Amino acid sequence: MPVPSLPEVRRLTEKQRDAWWTVLLVDPVATPLVRWTAMWTRVTPNQITWAALVLGIGAAACFAQGDWQWLVAGAVVYHVSFILDCMDGKLARLTGKGSAFGAWLDYIFDRVRVLICAIALMGGQYQRTDDVTYIWLALAVVFLDMLRYMDALEIWKVRLNMRRAQRERAEELGLVDTSAAAGTSDDDSEADDTPVKSAARVPAQPTASDASAAESSTPAAPAVVPQSTFITRLPGYVRLRDFLVSHRIRIHLFSGIEFQMTIFIVAPLLGSVFWPTVVAGALLLAFEVLVVYRLLLATRSFQRTMARYDRLEAERKSAQAGLAEQANSPERATFV
Numbered sequence: 001m002p003v004p005s006l007p008e009v010r011r012l013t014e015k016q017r018d019a020w021w022t023v024l025l026v027d028p029v030a031t032p033l034v035r036w037t038a039m040w041t042r043v044t045p046n047q048i049t050w051a052a053l054v055l056g057i058g059a060a061a062c063f064a065q066g067d068w069q070w071l072v073a074g075a076v077v078y079h080v081s082f083i084l085d086c087m088d089g090k091l092a093r094l095t096g097k098g099s100a101f102g103a104w105l106d107y108i109f110d111r112v113r114v115l116i117c118a119i120a121l122m123g124g125q126y127q128r129t130d131d132v133t134y135i136w137l138a139l140a141v142v143f144l145d146m147l148r149y150m151d152a153l154e155i156w157k158v159r160l161n162m163r164r165a166q167r168e169r170a171e172e173l174g175l176v177d178t179s180a181a182a183g184t185s186d187d188d189s190e191a192d193d194t195p196v197k198s199a200a201r202v203p204a205q206p207t208a209s210d211a212s213a214a215e216s217s218t219p220a221a222p223a224v225v226p227q228s229t230f231i232t233r234l235p236g237y238v239r240l241r242d243f244l245v246s247h248r249i250r251i252h253l254f255s256g257i258e259f260q261m262t263i264f265i266v267a268p269l270l271g272s273v274f275w276p277t278v279v280a281g282a283l284l285l286a287f288e289v290l291v292v293y294r295l296l297l298a299t300r301s302f303q304r305t306m307a308r309y310d311r312l313e314a315e316r317k318s319a320q321a322g323l324a325e326q327a328n329s330p331e332r333a334t335f336v
Contacts, residue, residue, distance in 0.1 A: 003094075009035045013090035017250040019257040024249075025079075026086050033083070034090040045097055048088040049106050055081035056113035059264070063117060066124035071268035078117065078264045085110065107149075114145045117264050125273050137277050141263060144281055148256040151288060155295050162302045169309045173316075252291065254283045 004012065010031050018027070037043050055077055062074030088106055092098030122138035125131070170176040241251050259280050267276035 003035055003039045006032060006035055009094060013093045014248065017245065017248055019255050020244075020249045020253060021257050021261050022086060023247065026083055030083050030086045030090060034087050034094060037087070037091060038094055043091075045088040045092040045095075046099075046102050046105060048084050048091060049102065049109055052081045052084035052088065053109045053113060055084060056109075056117060060116045060120035063121040063264075063268070064124045066128035068268075068271045070124075071121075071271065071273075074117075074121070075265045075268040079261075081113065082261075085113075111145065111149065114260060115142055118142050118145075121264065121268070121273060133274070137274070140281055141277065144259065144284055145256065148259065148284060148288065151291070152256065155291065158295065159298065162298065166302060166305055169306060173309055173312060175309075252287060254280075254287045256284070259284045 003009070010027075013031060013034060014027055015022075037048075059074045059078035059081060062070045062077060065071075085106070088102070089098070092102060118138050118141040122134040122141070126134040167176060244251055262280035263273075263277050267273045267280075270276060
């Protein structure tokens with residue numbers, strides 16, 4: 001199968017919205033490499049996943065040395081490992097060689113890489129300084145990474161189920177064109193670190209106007225995200241959101257990806273591991289609280305929408321019962 005042009009490869013493989021680190025520092029390198037790989041090699045997505053893990057182990061070996069020169073080397077190797085980690089999903093989408101096992105392998109290897117790099121980085125600093133605080137930092141990094149991705153998986157599943165339930169209910173009531181709804185995506189464009197990395201991207205990149213239109217759309221594309229909250233009323237929020245969306249950057253600016261990159265790339269390059277790790281952990285927790293709050297608002301919006309559907313169904317049944325009673329009334333029979 002001929003490999004498409006680079007713009008078409010970008011359209012087919014890059015996520016509709018992604019972390020700013022990935023959009024700005026990874027995709028410009030990873031996407032052309034994916035096209036070259038598809039054109040000139042027989043490398044499979046799973047092989048790239050394994051290569052990313054091997055490089056992650058190499059980064060951990062560098063981190064374990066503790067000295068600044070080795071930290072810099074580890075940061076560079078870790079970034080290359082992350083580029084490969086982004087390439088496997090892109091190659092799967094481009095070539096159609098993705099699999100459920102490959103998605104699982106990629107997800108597990110990501111967690112393994114963070115685990116070994118956190119232990120190696122903090123262990124190296126402990127050996128260098130004999131400060132037990134780094135041992136606690138290693139535990140904190142592993143815990144926060146596990147919490148983040150467990151939370152992301154569960155939030156994704158909850159949103160997916162709400163969207164499906166709401167769409168099915170709307171179809172039952174005839175509020176949605178079934179043929180149009182069948183083509184809609186269940187992907188939560190606001191979700192962070194969506195676990196289904198092999199999912200196909202929508203045909204075209206969204207623009208700011210597209211995002212605004214989606215937020216005020218009719219039931220043809222049911223949404224469960226609240227339309228108006230204190231967040232959307234913050235000065236400049238909507239303008240910032242539309243700017244980020246137009247550049248494929250999600251509003252969740254500090255996710256698990258930025259957490260990893262701060263600890264395993266920024267901190268080693270700065271030669272200071274402690275404070276960047278503390279700041280990264282605090283920011284991740286703050287944004288996680290925001291994500292959970294937005295999920296709470298989404299579930300409340302979902303419940304209100306489903307309650308409106310129930311009322312509408314009850315009104316329709318009442319109206320139908322009234323019409324049936326009128327049709328069977330003696331006055332109606334005499335008139336006939």
